[in-house]
Amino acid sequence: MSKFTYELARERKFITKKNIFIFAAIVLVCAAIWLFYALAPNGGTAEIKLDGELYETVDFASLEAAKEIFIDPNLAGGVELTITADSTGISVTRATCPDKTCVETGKIVRAGEVIICLPAKLSITVSGASDADAITY
Amino acid sequence: MENPETNIIEAPQKERISSKKARNITLVLSFLAVLLLIASVFIGLNTSPEEITTFSMGSYVQQKVYGADRQNTAHEAASAVAALEEMISWRVEGSDIEKLNLGAGGDFIEISPLTYGLLELCNDVSELSGGAFDVTISPLSRLWDFDRGDEFIPEQSLVEELLPHVDYRNILLGENNTAALKQTMTSVDLGGIGKGAACDAAINVYKQSDVSAAIIAVGGSVGVYGGKLFGDPWTVSIKNPAGSGTMGELKITDGFVSTSGSYEKFFTDSGELYHHILDPKTGYPAKSRLVSVTVKSASGALSDALSTACFILGLESAAALLREYDSEAVFIDENNKVYLTDGLKNSGAFKITNNDYTLAENYNE
Amino acid sequence: MKLETRRIAFIGLLAALAIVFSFLEGLLPPLPFLPHGAKLGLSNIVTMFAAGTTGIFSAIAIAVIKGIFAFLTRGVTAGIMSLFGGILSTLVMWIILKKTKASLSVVGVGGALTHNLAQLTTAFFLTRAAAFYYAPFMLILGVITGLLTGAVLKISLPPLMKVSKHFGIEKAGGKTKHE
Known part of the structure; x- marks a missing residue:
């Protein structure tokens, strides 16, 4: 001192x-x-993880319309979450945590992009970077 | 950050490079780095496409448009697709097809040249495919209704009752863009070529606008215009029929790609799979041992029609039809074997990207 | 005894100041190009000043008080992040200040980078996911706020010293060998 x-x-x-x-x-x-x-290309899939465990994989190519995923609050530290995915990306559209960081992050679609909600220990990662300009099905 | 006390200005003169020189070099390098960064951001912004997604024809319409007038053009193309739907959807009141279906068994009515052209193309493909492709399947597809959500196998008697009315020869094309349906029971559904035709409509807009390149996907039908930056071909991935993701990549520099697959809409009953691609000959889902056919053609509507026709015809009969239209195709059968038309095999434009799939040595293996 | 009371009062004052800084920071609108949830760490200025005047332990005490405040007002995760970020950055700044002759901007940036890296690491352990996607944003943010911290320190030191004299802190110190 x-x-x-x-x-x-x-x-x-x-x-x-x-x-x-x-x-x-x-x-x-x-x-x-x-x-x-x-400049990363758009990803093909999004992985939703809770506490590091894979919860659901969303395949952008097979989404005909917007899909809503509701996360069980018991698995997410008491936080109620609504995740919305469509062929143009994935976003957290509703969260009951105080800071709402994940909602403000907005929509992600590029390979490598991440949404994190710390109170819920949730992470959404876009992966499967493909050079594809379009997908035919 | 470890030795910041070594102030450059106060550094002793003994250094191998004078401090002034070192400072200048660092300055120049940093300046160049900043310049490079600004330039790449600028280039990135200027060459980045206008990406818009709209909804038409019951699916997403996704566009990526490059070039000077990309914004306006993308919206114009979206309007063109919407306008096409107004013209050819049997669901839309006042559309050419609705009028045609309502007046079935009656007089010739005037339809737009565009609808006329599409009907002409459909009849042509129907003829050459021996009726495997048929837009008058409409009564049967409404009977099966794969959009309902709680599908079931329709009564055999109902199928047999409707089957005789399924015949493309009931579509009569007259002079000056007029058409009629021969029987009152006949009805037309252009859903089988709608998405491909929508790609055609968009590409026509691009051609008349100040854009350098563009790609449009209406549902699973894709059309490309112009060349990408550095002349790279466009990559169109084919959806994995058996799971998530894709199974292969098709590199194209022009044209249109459409896919017909049994995995799109289906239900199972007592262990048997019933998919939405109905064989106009039987009135039941086509049994060709294929799960997916992707066709590349010079027109979107054509590629859409051919993919359905080839799926129903099966591998052996499809080859002749494709040759007729100078089109190429990727077939996937029930055993995850992939078959290519000779043109595709020789050009090397298609590549399998999923290990679950193997390329067949011969087309007729 | 009287000196000790004054010292505790001074630490309390600094702790309050640190909390005010974090509170003000929370009021700032989220910057559009930065990851949401990233905090500037402006209260580092206070802990840094505390480290030098009343010692590293009282500085860490202030960081802990700040962490508890974050825990109470913004939840568990924010509390953990603030606690780790606060303690580690205080330690790093104290070491740079004490053991090197680095300029004030280095002290500030060092503290801010540590603060942000601690936040990232906490996020990584909580989600075990690609939290390091945010690393480049957080590092740029660290450099900017670190420079700000250093500048504020440079400007605010003389008036702060005057205040601290009223609390009798000056007498605890000795002559430095740095001159």
């Missing part, structure tokens, strides 16, 4: 040029990864 923050800090610069480059590098690398995500 011998050194005050003030004394440790007042002589320091706010930032050095080297720092700027390091921070810029982090931001650039992350932005590149983000771009990679953003």
